[in-house]
Amino acid sequence: MDLALTAASAPLRGSVAVPGDKSLAHRVALFAALAPGETEVGNYPDSGVTRAMRRALEVLGVPSSLSNGVLKLSGRKTLSPFQANGVVYCGNSATTFRLLAGALAATGTVATLDGSDGLRRRPMDRIAEPLRLMGADVSTTDGRAPLAFRHAPLHGIDYALPVASAQVLSCLQLAALGADGDSRFRVPGPVRDHTTRMLRAMGARIDEDGPVTLMHPLTSEDSLRPLRGTLPGDISSSAFLLVAAAIVPGSRITVENVGVNPTRTGILDVLAEMGAAVSVGNRRETFGEPVADITLEAAPLRGIDICGDMVVRSIDEFPAIAVAAAFADGTTVVRDAEELRYKESDRIAAIVAQLRALGAEVAETPDGFSVRGGTVRGGVARANGDHRLAMSMALCGLRAPAQVTVEGAEILDESFPGFVPSLDSLRQEAR
Numbered sequence: 001m002d003l004a005l006t007a008a009s010a011p012l013r014g015s016v017a018v019p020g021d022k023s024l025a026h027r028v029a030l031f032a033a034l035a036p037g038e039t040e041v042g043n044y045p046d047s048g049v050t051r052a053m054r055r056a057l058e059v060l061g062v063p064s065s066l067s068n069g070v071l072k073l074s075g076r077k078t079l080s081p082f083q084a085n086g087v088v089y090c091g092n093s094a095t096t097f098r099l100l101a102g103a104l105a106a107t108g109t110v111a112t113l114d115g116s117d118g119l120r121r122r123p124m125d126r127i128a129e130p131l132r133l134m135g136a137d138v139s140t141t142d143g144r145a146p147l148a149f150r151h152a153p154l155h156g157i158d159y160a161l162p163v164a165s166a167q168v169l170s171c172l173q174l175a176a177l178g179a180d181g182d183s184r185f186r187v188p189g190p191v192r193d194h195t196t197r198m199l200r201a202m203g204a205r206i207d208e209d210g211p212v213t214l215m216h217p218l219t220s221e222d223s224l225r226p227l228r229g230t231l232p233g234d235i236s237s238s239a240f241l242l243v244a245a246a247i248v249p250g251s252r253i254t255v256e257n258v259g260v261n262p263t264r265t266g267i268l269d270v271l272a273e274m275g276a277a278v279s280v281g282n283r284r285e286t287f288g289e290p291v292a293d294i295t296l297e298a299a300p301l302r303g304i305d306i307c308g309d310m311v312v313r314s315i316d317e318f319p320a321i322a323v324a325a326a327f328a329d330g331t332t333v334v335r336d337a338e339e340l341r342y343k344e345s346d347r348i349a350a351i352v353a354q355l356r357a358l359g360a361e362v363a364e365t366p367d368g369f370s371v372r373g374g375t376v377r378g379g380v381a382r383a384n385g386d387h388r389l390a391m392s393m394a395l396c397g398l399r400a401p402a403q404v405t406v407e408g409a410e411i412l413d414e415s416f417p418g419f420v421p422s423l424d425s426l427r428q429e430a431r
């Protein structure tokens with residue numbers, strides 16, 4: 001599918017809600033499968049990646065239903081092995097794959113995890129190696145999917161993660177629930193801590209000391225408690241709408257009911273530092289997660305430097321940030337972001353290639369990129385099988401002097417199927 005947004009002839013205005021957070025949704029479904037009893041959670045997003053987790057769980061003998069945004073799932077005895085009815089296919093979802101790997105190891109399940117061609121290109125040694133240190137019997141295919149698990153007892157470890165990855169930490173945290181002693185994991189950056197918050201809310205014992213997470217295993221008598229509640233909106237989906245408002249002069253929008261966990265709000269700090277007026281109000285809490293309404297008022301944007309901890313706190317938002325940079329005054333430089341090369345695409349190469357295809361002056365470095373603002377002209381960009389790239393490049397069409405067409409834009413259904421209607425609801429021309 002080709003996607004071409006018409007240029008904005010008027011500011012974006014109004015309030016909008018976005019579907020529930022995908023990171024939380026993956027965890028809700030998987031953790032619920034480990035919690036005997038009925039889980040019922042509202043605002044559950046229905047997109048390619050969340051369907052991947054639900055289908056994988058179904059193959060493992062844990063079906064769920066999703067109706068009117070309410071997920072219902074009956075969990076099983078917490079550490080009992082799953083019975084896999086075939087290969088557990090995770091589609092394009094690395095979060096499904098890596099978190100399930102931890103759960104399979106913890107429960108001693110015999111199963112093979114696999115995924116799409118895109119997922120098969122992503123590094124899995126980063127989970128297989130520490131899982132083996134815990135005693136897991138797991139084999140990879142040259143460090144990538146498919147991964148085959150056989151039953152093996154696990155023991156606690158002390159492990160320093162070489163990369164700041166929430167997926168790796170979460171995988172190991174889940175495995176640690178089934179180990180015969182405590183585990184300590186040290187992370188080199190402020191990764192999203194949804195797993196800790198949610199497992200604690202379900203009754204697991206987890207201590208944190210700065211960058212160290214101390215996991216206490218569950219005993220065979222312990223059970224996780226099922227979840228009930230409503231998911232906050234996804235700040236990563238909100239990011240596209242916030243950037244849209246930031247690049248269209250005179251805009252003022254509110255995204256309601258968004259998860260504002262501080263490990264995820266880098267995008268708000270980046271847009272504020274670039275000059276947009278960002279305010280966060282009506283704060284509340286759900287599942288131990290902070291939730292709020294986010295208002296953004298457009299103002300002239302300026303180029304900034306982005307590096308260090310800010311990179312991890314906005315790791316999924318760089319395609320959108322690159323678009324804000326493309327319409328800012330001056331140059332934006334991103335450093336310390338080599339992890340972007342291991343996402344749905346090599347996001348450093350993809351952002352640079354696609355913005356360049358639209359005429360922008362961009363440069364690639366081993367661990368980042370730079371964008372000179374005001375240089376996008378228009379043309380044809382390609383999504384490269386990456387949902388975030390598709391939506392971000394489409395946003396350029398709101399401000400570019402010539403039309404922007406994104407080829408392969410159907411991939412956005414993987415994460416935010418309502419992207420175009422949500423954006424349209426904020427466009428006054430569309431009314």
Ligand code: S3P
Pocket residue numbers: 022023024095164165166167168170192315316339
């Ligand atoms: C996620 C963690 C991040 C992020 C991904 C979702 C999660 O990946 O990019 O979209 O839900 O734990 P890494 O852990 O590989 O950085």
